[in-house]
Amino acid sequence: MRLILLGTKGGPRVSPTHCGPGQLIVAGDGVILVDCGHGIPQQLLRAGIAPSALTDIVITHHHSDHNVALGTVLMAAWAHGLERPLTVHGPAPLGRIVAAHLEANAYDIGIRVLDEGRPDLRDLIRVAEIDGGDERMLGDVVMRAVRVRHAPVEPALGYRFDAPSGSVVISGDTGPSPELIDLARGADTLVHEVINPELVRPYGEDESNARWEDLHRHLVESHTAVSDVGAVAQAAGVRRLVLSHLVPGNTFDSVDWRTVVERDFDGEVVRGEDLMELSIRQNAPKEMQS
Ligand SMILES: [Zn+2]
Ligand SMILES: [Zn+2]
Numbered sequence: 001m002r003l004i005l006l007g008t009k010g011g012p013r014v015s016p017t018h019c020g021p022g023q024l025i026v027a028g029d030g031v032i033l034v035d036c037g038h039g040i041p042q043q044l045l046r047a048g049i050a051p052s053a054l055t056d057i058v059i060t061h062h063h064s065d066h067n068v069a070l071g072t073v074l075m076a077a078w079a080h081g082l083e084r085p086l087t088v089h090g091p092a093p094l095g096r097i098v099a100a101h102l103e104a105n106a107y108d109i110g111i112r113v114l115d116e117g118r119p120d121l122r123d124l125i126r127v128a129e130i131d132g133g134d135e136r137m138l139g140d141v142v143m144r145a146v147r148v149r150h151a152p153v154e155p156a157l158g159y160r161f162d163a164p165s166g167s168v169v170i171s172g173d174t175g176p177s178p179e180l181i182d183l184a185r186g187a188d189t190l191v192h193e194v195i196n197p198e199l200v201r202p203y204g205e206d207e208s209n210a211r212w213e214d215l216h217r218h219l220v221e222s223h224t225a226v227s228d229v230g231a232v233a234q235a236a237g238v239r240r241l242v243l244s245h246l247v248p249g250n251t252f253d254s255v256d257w258r259t260v261v262e263r264d265f266d267g268e269v270v271r272g273e274d275l276m277e278l279s280i281r282q283n284a285p286k287e288m289q290s
Contacts, residue, residue, distance in 0.1 A: 001027040001166035001280040003189060003242075006043035008272040010173070010193060010223075010245035012065045014038050019274050020065045021245050023170055023191060024049060027163035030139040034058045034159065034170050036069040041076040046275055051076035052083075056138045059090030060172030061156035062097065071101030075108075078121040087126040089136075089143070091155045095127045132157055140164070146183045148174035150222045158183055166280030169238070173245065175221065176228050184236035188281045191272070192232060193245035195223040198255055200248055223247060226257045230264030239281065241265055244272035 004026070007019030014020075020037020024047060031053045033040070044051050054077055059067050070088070077086055088098055102109070102122050112118050128136070132147035132155050142162040150156035150173045158180045160169045169184040171177075171192040184190045200219055224232065226243075233241035241261070246252055252271065261269050270278070 001025065001161075001163050001168065003168050003191070003278045003280055004047045004049075005191070005242070005244055005272045005274065005276045005278075006033075006040050006047060007037045008244045008246055008274055008276075009037070009249035010065060010195070010247040011249060012063070012068075013249070015249050018249055019043050020068065021060075022069075023244070025141070025161050025168055027161070027165060028140045030055050030141045030163070032056045032058060032138055032141065032143075032161065033073065035060055035066040035172075036073050037065050038068060040069045041072050043275065044073075044076070047277070050080050052078075052080040054082075054086055057086065057088045058143070058159060059088065059094060060158065060170065061091060061150060061153045062093070063153060063173065066173070067097065070097065071104060074098075074101060074121065074125060075105055078109075078118065078124070082121070082124055083119060085124050085126050087128055087138075089128045089130055089138075091131065091157055092129050094129050098125060098127050130157060131155060144183060146179045148172055148177040148180050150174050153222075160184065160187060164282075166282055168280055169236075171224075173223060176224050176232050181232060181236045184233075184238055187236065187238050189240045189242060189278065190233055190236060190238040191242045191244050192229050193224055193247075194226055194229050194243045195219055195247040196226050196252055196255065196257055199251055219247065226252075227260045230261040230269075233265045233267060238267060240268040240270060240278075242270045242272050242278065246272070 004024040006022035009018035019039030021035040022040040023034040025032040167187040
């Protein structure tokens with residue numbers, strides 16, 4: 001099993017240097033994309049993955065930093081030769097969102113079907129809404145979803161992917177979540193969102209349309225601080241913790257974040273970077289998965 005971090009920047013603003021959330025899991029015949037943030041279609045190509053090779057797309061929740069490029073990924077998969085069904089999994093209202101993306105591109109799809117002889121993209125896209133507590137097979141990968149704590153977004157989901165070659169958990173956006181700890185128990189690698197409250201500052205007045213007190217409250221209450229994420233990974237007993245969805249976007253180098261994470265977690269800690277590839281080991285033996 002391979003894990004590629006396509007984008008590691010959290011939040012809806014775009015960055016000149018980093019892409020929005022997106023993780024690619026390659027296991028057996030499965031090529032699974034988790035979340036579609038800004039820049040993900042191009043990141044697939046930079047990672048050496050043809051968009052048409054995707055077998056499944058999985059969305060954690062419907063904040064735009066996680067789904068804004070979904071329509072573009074679908075169009076890219078089609079433009080690059082998609083011929084077989086591609087399933088999009090995620091919480092409601094996923095069906096409405098996918099339909100809206102396809103409708104927005106209906107003129108292009110229709111004209112290329114006639115003019116270029118392509119199959120109709122609308123016949124190739126399947127939608128599977130997930131409520132949390134679900135388990136399903138994506139090829140030979142077992143995917144499990146739980147509801148995590150990302151108020152006021154309901155549901156927001158975290159996912160675990162188990163293949164014979166290893167296990168990965170993607171937290172999605174969440175505060176410290178017992179449900180996620182249970183889901184991640186004994187997994188090889190936990191990709192967890194993280195915020196560094198020390199570094200979060202109000203934007204300049206001329207570039208913000210949010211009320212700072214409200215935005216700050218959301219960031220602190222519905223995300224996981226660097227000072228808390230190590231304890232989450234330790235409780236789950238994972239071998240490796242990968243920090244991603246960095247807020248504020250990939251600016252952690254100016255402070256010492258590592259000491260507080262490693263204070264609570266005695267496994268490997270990796271700070272995610274766009275296009276970082278990680279190989280995933282086989283699951284720990286059952287007796288270690290208490
Ligand atoms: Zn987010
Ligand atoms: Zn979110």
